[in-house]
Amino acid sequence: MSKRSTAQTKAFPAACTVEVAWEVCNQVGGIYTVIRSKAPAMVEHAKGQFCMIGPYINRNIQAELEVLEDSQDMFGQTAATLRKRGYDVHYAQWLITGKPRVVLLNPNAIEDQALNVVKYLLWKNHGINVPDNNPLVNQVIAFAYLTKLFFDELTKHLDEGQHILAHFHEWMAGLPILDLKRDQMPVKTVFTTHATQLGRHLAINSPMFYAHLPFFKWEEEAKKFGIETEAKIEFKCAQTADVLTTVSEVTARECKHLLKRKPELILPNGLNIERFEALHDFQNLHIQYKESIHKFVMGHFFQSYSFDLEKTLYFFTSGRYEFKNKGFDLTIDALSKLNQKLKKEKSDITVVMFFVTKRDFHNIRPETLQSKAMMQEIFEMCNAITQQVGRKLFFASTTRQDTHLPDLNNFVDEYWKLRFRRTIQSWKTNKNPHVATHKLVAEETDEVLLALQEKNLMNYPDDPVKIVYHPDFINASNPLFGLDYNQFVRGCHLGIFPSYYEPWGYTPLECMASAVPSITSDLSGFGDYILRNIPEHDEYGLHVIERGKRTFDWSSNQLTDVMYKFLEQSRRERSMQRNNVEKHSAIFDWENLIKHYVEAYDLALGRAPIKGTPQV
Template sequence: MSKRTASTSEFLPEARLLEVAWEVCNQVGGIYTVIRTKVPAAMRYWGAGRYCLVGPYLHNNIAAELEPMDDVQDIFGQAAAALKKRGYHVQYAEWLVTGKPRVVLLNPSSVDEKAINVVKYLLWKNHGIHIPPDNPLVNQAVAFGFLTKLFVDELVRLGGSEGKLLAHFHEWMAGLPILDIKREGLPVKTIFTTHATQLGRHLAINSPMFYAHLPFFNREEEAKKFGIEAEATIEYACAQSSDFFTTVSEVTARECKHLLKRKPDAVLPNGLNIERFETLYEFQNLHSKYKEQIHRFVMGHFFPAYAFDLDKTMYFFTSGRFEFKNKGFDLTVEALAHLNEQLKKEQADLTVVMFFVSKRNFYSIQPEVLHSRAVLDEIRQTCDAIQRQIGKRLFHESTMRDDHHLPNLNDFVDEYWKLRYRRTVQSWQTNKLPLLVTHRLVDEQQDEILNILAEKKLRNEKEDRVKIVYHPDFITSSNPLFGMDYIEFVRGCNLGIFPSYYEPWGYTPLECMACGIPSVTSDLSGFGDYLLHHFPDHEKNGMYVVERGKRSVDWSAKQLAGFLHKFLQQGLKERIMQRNNVENYSAAFDWENLIQPYNAVYEKAIAMFPGDQVVAMQEPVVG
């Protein structure tokens, strides 16, 4: 066997990469962001002809993200066409995201029930995996895995003896083909990435000492207790059968070692496409612009009851999937209660408005919230009309007056506008406290955030220095309360708070960093752990890490409150400098840098094929 050093352009024509995930063109959680944002960097190394994504076609809305490809002469198109001829619903298209990768979407519903039952029998016979009959999600995953394996078979057939195919599977829902690829000895090298173990997520929610007890959990017993035996067994089998087993952080790697009984071969951190601005002023201007939009919401929500100085108001927020303990919502409220008492004791003239943004089941937006926002808009329109009338009449008056004194501006306003102004403002004002939650929740009595807010006496009283806005829905540009996208909302805030108890990676603080917004994470999140190991001066540059691994909730809450109080003591110049430092750090998390650990795994996988050994992936494909 000869050994040679090769650039990407020399060896990539010999290899192809198939990346398989349930969230290709299908936004469910964070893996969608991983896949979508990684595409441009992957395409620069592999090129369109050697890189293809595979996902499930679950609903027709997906079509809006696709540009169907009529030319099926490349190997991926030929394999897709072969499955179509066999009667399966297959979409071969370009995904309309940056990089425009080729995607193959396989419809699980095109596999009939008889075929699924045969696949389930073979999973039990060949791999000892029992699939229950009444789990629709697992059934979909089984059907998707069956179709993906057929697609891989076609690629192997079309590629011939010279083809080198890598298949990278994300999570248990996509990983089933690994088992038969290994069993049949196909010339395919498999990589399996778990972003969060199925069992770990459930245990973290329900076990107060999850990390301390990790070595002692019985995998089979715990999976049965939580009713996830099929999912956990599939995940375990994929981890054991893959050529390379990977995860996204050292925190999750420790979890995998105990719960999946295999130490990951590599840690593959998650990045973002970091938009680098030409000047530092630009993201500062964006912060000011979007903060003004948040001001308008806050005026509408709080000012009917009482007003406070917006120039001395700071906007904090947390967001993510509603996992009360895992996402650290409980710890955040504890810390806010400590902060509120401290600021009141100090008689501080600062106000903190804290936003909780997480998707919950709700009936509608609260009528009072919509009414207040509508009346605020009417006040603005009335003031604009009065302003125009005063301006016009003042101009005429100034050209005719003999003296240089400013006239009484009230004389320039019609009685109609004076009456309308008084009536509108009067109808807006209320004696009720500002609502804690913006929507009518389906199960409000059992909501954990509302219950802990009541317990900690955070009620939006006038004397409270910490105010609460609980928004149980995504923030989008079509949202009638904010009228801005989520990233615009992030840019308008001052600090993101994400002290997670269980967080394999953590995109939310990384998104803050990309926007030049300081944030708080924890040492139990993959991102926080990465900061501790790679950025010793992280706190000085606006990235705070709360200790949770070996601390009590009360200790961590007080530490978080201390971080928040310290943040509030900064002056304007310090906050601007900190935002500059945060944004400067973001380049380290650009996919252009974090794609390298992925490439290293792919290099090792390619080196396993018979023939020439490749030493390094050096240059990306250009064009």
């Protein structure tokens, strides 16, 4: 049975709160996790005066919606008014935990002629030029236009003295801020940038990004990367919003230099942390899901050679494919050093490292699927032999005069002996297991594959460190694992995320929520938060690699040492560390972190104009 944190939170402001994000009912990246996981806390604390606005571009979302027809609340009446005016507007409950109300606006329903007028006004009123050949920017502008219309109508349904608070996430949703301010509407705005547009590009392409951060000229750099419109929208939103927030101190430094405004508040990201009454509950889940990973590993490796699964540990990294930003380069370098160290010591420990990310691929390798199928055939064959031997053994044990265990081989029919030999023989191979489970579209230029080849991490029999590169996200329909991603995480022993650029970093937090120790870096928002707020974090299975002021090789050596020390732990010590991780996971429960949002909203509303009160 699970339990939730009961932390006391300052009263939510008595305002009509609207949260606007491109990833409301539209999964693209990490902001979707923020929006979705925070929804129960927002619904609970806002007490009915809360809804979300997102784009209606994912038709499959209908399965997750319960349409609210003829709703008489202020959001429903506003949506109905826009529909009467001919706009494609959907008002519904999102069928996730908390069941938040959502307004979905279809940007693709805006005709080109009307969109061109909106673009002209965007240039005339705000100095933002829009290219003709950018479909995403066109959608963003159309969505902003519809969102502004929604706020225009919503203000007409307010009671006297009631506030509207609008919270916008990222440049793709924040554009209405400019017209809300220009028209002096009775709406107070909070703008959250989760990662600056320019920062992500610069981090990938600038070797000394953090050292050079104060000296970048944002307009020149935006032009260089072809993101002038996106960067200018973001810059204007940050400058115009009543309150600017971001998710970490790491990103706050970006905002200061690239957006020329220091955020007033930090809004750290959280999750709905599932707590267990009994400690052994999540330990049992680890064992259960680890068995599923065992089956995959046996199918992938054991046709070539075998190793002791009782002395095998599963490490993994996951996330968007950004070779440098996500720290894949550092991870591979450290794994190479760990492999050599274990090999030199003649260690009997095996590490299987999973790289889980999203890449273009043709198909799952036929030999990977064939090996899995053969494993299933061997399993069924062994069950059949076991049943046959069991029946004959039982009969023999009751009829024999002596008490010695008979030769079990004599109980196996010649048919099964022959089939056993043929099946095992056809399954076994002298080839090394493939590093990648899938056939990639551009294997010759894939940075992960190239780095693994350079470091000679190619699954040789005498390598203690084995590699599984899985270029697709893991879910329950995955034919190789048959696990959801969170189940896969629970089955592993250690998550490795030493990012170079990571505004927050949900992956180590997801590990924490699953009672799995993890490694992050001081350049990730999550890692920075840990350093500032959890002094004895290493004891709790939260390891932070220094990257901000260290060389690549220094950080690689530190990562190698942390992984090696983890391998030195006994099974009992690892179990205790999982207990410690689970024990401290409540720190990141939204019930505890929602207070930061309350603070941001209070700050914005402190200068909020009241309907019927003249603007100062």
